[in-house]
Amino acid sequence: MKERLSGNEAVATAMKQINPDVVAAFPITPSTEIPQYFSTFVNNGTVDTEFIPVESEHSTMSACIGAEAAGCRAMTATSSNGVSLMWEMIYIASSLRLPIVMTVVNRAVSGPLNIHNDHSDSMGCRDSGWIQLYSETNQEAYDNMLMANRIAEHPDVKLPVMICMDGFITSHAIENIELESDEKVKKFVGEYKPKDYLLNSKKPISVGPLDLQSYLFEHKKQQSVAMVNAQKVIIEVAEEFKKTFGREYGFFENYKMKDAEIAIVVLNSTAGTAKAVVDDLRKKGIKAGLIKIRVFRPFPASQLAKDLRNCKAVAILDKADGLNAAGGPVFTEVTSALYSNNVKDVKAVSYIYGIGGRDVKTDDIKKVYQDLAKIKDQSTVRNPYRHLGVREE
Amino acid sequence: MPYNFKEILKKKERFTSGHRMCAGCGAPIIVKAILRGLHDEDHAVIASATGCLEVSSFMYPYTSWNDSFIHTAFECAGATISGVETAYKVLKKTDRIKDDADTKFIAFGGDGGTYDIGLQSLSGAMERGHDIVYVCYDNGAYMNTGIQRSSATPRFADTTTSPAGKKILGKQQPRKDITLIMANHHLPYVAQTAITKDFKDIHEKAEKAIYTKGPCFINALSPCPRGWVYDASDLAKINQLAIDTCYWPLYEVENGKYRITYKPAKKLPVEEFLKPQKRFAHLFKPGHEWMIEEIQKEVDVRWNELLKLESISQE
Secondary structure, three states: OEEEEEHHHHHHHHHHHHOOOEEEOOOOOOOOHHHHHHHHHHHOOOOOOEEEOOOOHHHHHHHHHHHHHHOOOEEEEEOHHHHHHOHHHHHHHHHOOOOOEEEEEEOOOOOOOOOOOOOHHHHHOOOOOOEEEEEOOHHHHHHHHHHHHHHHHOOOOOOOEEEEEEOOOOOOOEEEEEOOOHHHHHHHHOOOOOOOOOOOOOOOOEEOOEOOOOOHHHHHHHHHHHHHHHHHHHHHHHHHHHHHHOOOOOOEEEEOOOOOOEEEEEEOOHHHHHHHHHHHHHHOOOOEEEEEEOEEEOOOHHHHHHHHOOOOEEEEEEOOOOOOOOOOHHHHHHHHHHHHOOOOOOEEEEEEEOHHHOOOOHHHHHHHHHHHHHHOOOOOOOOOEEEEOOOOO | OOOOHHHHHOOOOOEOOOOOOOOOOOHHHHHHHHHOOOOOOOEEEEEEOOOHHHHHHEEOOEEOEOOEEEEOOOOOHHHHHHHHHHHHHHHHHOOOOOOOOOEEEEEEEEHHHHHHOOHHHHHHHHHHOOOOEEEEEEOOOEOOOOOEOOOOOOOOOOOOOOOEOOOOEOOOOOOOOHHHHHHOOOOOEEEEEOOOOOOHHHHHHHHHHHOOOOOEEEEEEOOOHHHHHOOHHHHHHHHHHHHHOOOOOOEEEEOOEEEEOOOOOOOOOOHHHHOOOHHHHHHHOOOOHHHHHHHHHHHHHHHHHHHHHHHHHHO
C-alpha cells in the first residue's frame, strides 16, 4: 500500500511488522524517533515486544546481546556517538555470532559535537564484523529492514546487521513509500529458531569465554568465513524479496554504467543527487555513470572491479574522512578491489564531502564529473585525495 | 524450616570444581553459597562481569558452570543480565517456554565491575526493575589485573596503584559504600554478607534475594590471598575478623527495613582485622598508630550509622 513516511517512520514500521522480541534503545539525534514510535507500539499493545529503556548505548548493545543470546530477536537504533559508546559491545555482538539488527541513522561522530549527517559513525566500525547495508531512500531503508533478519539469522551467516541511512536527509524527510502487508512481511521474515540459546533449560550453554592463543584465531576465521558466506545469502534473500515484493536489490546499483567512461561511486542519499547530474550529463552526450553501494560489508570487491573495469576514471565519494593521508574508506577499498582484481587502467580519485551535514548540491557533483573528464585523459592522477565543498581558508 | 547446614550441602552442585581460582580465594566459595539459594528444580542463567571469576571459570573450551552462563565485558553484567531476563519475560508471555520450573537470573561482578566501571550499568538495571539478583564479590581492588586500587579499597591499603610509599602511605581515600547506594535505589531486597562458619548468613540471604521478585543486590566480602596477602589457610579467620570488628557489618534491607543480622558479642578493635594482612603492614610501623586510629574512627562511624538506620526503620 502507498504511504508517505519519513525514514525513521519507515524503519519503525518495519520493526512493528517484524515484531521483534526485545528492543533496547537510548535516545540520540537523529535516530531518537525510532524508539519513540516503537514505544508507542509497545504501550498500545500493537507488538509483543518488550522494550528496555536502557541508560546508555553501551547498555543498549549489552542488553541486545543478552536478549539475543537468550534466544530472542533483538533490535535497536542509534546514531553517531551512540555507536561510539557501544563500540566495545559491537565487536562482542559479532564475535558471539548474534544476529542482532541495528539501524544506524548516520550522523557525524564527535568532536566537535555535530548532529548532522555524515558516515563517520558506521564507517568507524566497518571492520567490526557486522554486515552493513546502506539505503538511498526511505523505501530502501524499509526494504533493507525486511531482509535484515533473513540474512543475519541464516545458519551459514549468524552475524549482526547494520541498516544505515542518512540522518535528517533520509530519517526526517517524508517520501512516498510502498509498504507491504503485515501478513506478507511476517511470512517473508519468518520465525527465529536458534539452535543453542541460554534459556534452553534442557541444554544449558556458556557464552563469551576467555579465548586465548589456542582458539581465538580459529574463532575469528569462522567470523571471516561467515562474512564470505553472507555474500551468497544476501543475493538469495534479495532474489526471494524480488519474487515476493517486486523490488530488486544487489550488492550495488549500476546507474547508466553500461558504456560509462567516467563514474562516481557513492553511498546513501547522495546517490539521488548524483543520478540527477548523470541524467543531465547524458543529455549532453557525456558518458557519465554511477555506482551506488548498498552492501558495504561484506565488500563486493570482485563485482565492483568487474563493473568498473571499462571506465576511464572513477571518483569515490566518502562522507567520512580517512584522516590517513591516503583517502576515504570507500576509496581505499574500491581502489584495492580494482588492484587485486587486476584492473589497473582505471584512474581513481577520492573526494571527501558532506562532512558534518555540509550540503551537497548538484553543482558539487557536476564539478566532480568535470574533474573526471580531465582526469581520464591524464597519465596520472595529481592529488588523488581531495575534499569537495570545503572552504580552503 | 530451621536452618540445616548439612542438608543444604547436599544440594546439587551448580559451580563445579576444576576452575582456576586461587587457593584461599573467597569468590568461588561465595558463588557456590549463592547458588545454593536456588531450589534444585529451578534453572538459572548466570552472568558475570570480566574479572578473576570469569577468566578462571570459563576458559574456552572448559566451563565450570552447570547452568547457562554469559559473559560479555567488564562494565555491563547488569545490562547483559537485564537483556536475558527481558528475553525470558517475552518468551513466557508469548508461550514459547513450556517449563514448569522457574528460571532465575543472577549476575556476579567484582568490586571493579560493580563499584566502578560497572556502576552505571548496574544502577540502570536496578532502576528498571528487572527480576534479577546482582552479587558483588568484593575483594577491595582490581585483583584480576594485578591488585590496583578501586573505590572499594579500604583506606591506607597498599595496592599497585596506591603503594605504601615513602611519602604517600597507601590509598588515601575511604571506601565507597555500594551497599547503601543500592539500598537507596529502594530495591525490595539488599544485603551485605560474608562467609561464616555455618554459612547461614549467606545461604539465607541468597535464597531470599533469589526468590524476592524484582531487582535484589548482595554484597559479599571476598578476601583475596594475593591482594590482601595472607596465608590461604587463614581465609575463614579473616572473614570472621572482618565481621567481629564490624569492618564488614552483616545486614539486610528488606523493603526499606534495615536489620543487622550479626552483632558481635564483643566488638573487636579493627587492628585485629588489619594485622594478619600484609597490605596493611605499614600501619604497624612505629609512628603510624594514627592510621589505625583513623580506620577505627571510620569503622565506628559507619557501624553507628547502621545501628541508627536499623533503629529508625523499626519505629
